[in-house]
Amino acid sequence: MKILMTGGAGFIGSHAVRLFVNKYPEYRIYNLDALTYAGNLENLRDIEGKPNYTFIKGDISDATLVSSLFSEHGFDAVIHFAAESHVDRSISGPARFVMTNILGTFNLLEAARQAWAGHSADKLFYHISTDEVYGSLGASGFFTEQTPYDPRSPYSASKASSDHLVRAYYHTYEMPVVITNCSNNYGPNQFPEKLIPLVLQNIRLGKDIPVYGKGENVRDWLYVEDHAVASDLVFHNGNHGATYNIGGNNEWKNIDLVMLLCRVMDEKLGKPAGTSEKLIAFVKDRAGHDKRYAIDSSRIQDELGWQPSLQFEEGLRKTVDWYLENGEWLDHVTSGDYQHYYENQYRKR
């Protein structure tokens, strides 16, 4: 089986690519990634020489490129992670989100439709999406697969749009598709613009920790490797046309999470308790800031037997250890040095 995985140099994609490459030596995995600021081949150093793995640098918003890759390689399946993924960037510059998340997904669907015409029954288009398409919850309740879409940021609107396109291809063209909508991920290799690595990086550098508004917004956090394991299960056993919500059943108010991170960092860095907390700075709230996300993941648990594997404290400690041991990775991604890694890699080949 030849699988096109998009966005595999990013945070979640790199964990999923590693899992597929190592677990399924009989599959050929093609990782198509534009290497935007969020894509970093250093994330995949350990598998770059594997015989069943190929990296392709390219942009999914380029329809000609995407369709020529289907002709050249004859992909049997797509697992589509590539996206612009940061809400704050979508507020300051929404155009790129439309290009990558909507047009890019459309290009992949169209290329697959053309390539698989008349023999799509054993193919699969697996689209990775987010719980943010469901909008914002009040103090109670959970997002289920039946929750009506109500996206409220340019990011979530672009992801919602891509989900609708994927479902339209299932109903209209009978393309085998599956979609997952996951809650906030955390773990190694996350770009330090997202809350958890940003807090760790700022503590490391002794910089202020910006907490939006009063820090009362709530997110449901899942360890990234649990998302990768869920993607393996859904890819192999998910029902075509179905959606599965994935979540950590692990809700945290931002300020409580930031305080916990401060405590763990003080402990790990051997600083007196209360040191890092002093860096917390309440800043202007995010525009249209969704109040609360919480996922009901009973469907994937009941139908596919998936469960989050790690308790949050354990996952968080593993994450903190990884960032402390990989200060060079953090420095590279924040300075842009990782882009030299790509250039060096390609000069060698």
Ligand code: NAD
């Ligand atoms: P990320 O920003 O870390 O990585 C995105 C990757 O996509 C990068 O490697 C980037 O280079 C690549 N990319 C971006 N634009 C591209 C383009 N036009 N063509 C080709 N490649 C391109 O994102 P992530 O956090 O790993 O998220 C991966 C997927 O999971 C996204 O679809 C996102 O919506 C979804 N998701 C993320 C979370 C989360 O908490 N991070 C939660 C639920 C769902």
Ligand code: TYD
């Ligand atoms: P983020 O990691 O950007 O994920 P998302 O917005 O997709 O949920 O943010 C998580 C939460 O943390 C969100 O409520 C916004 C908040 N936040 C801050 O308070 N300060 C920050 O610097 C960032 C990046 C996020």
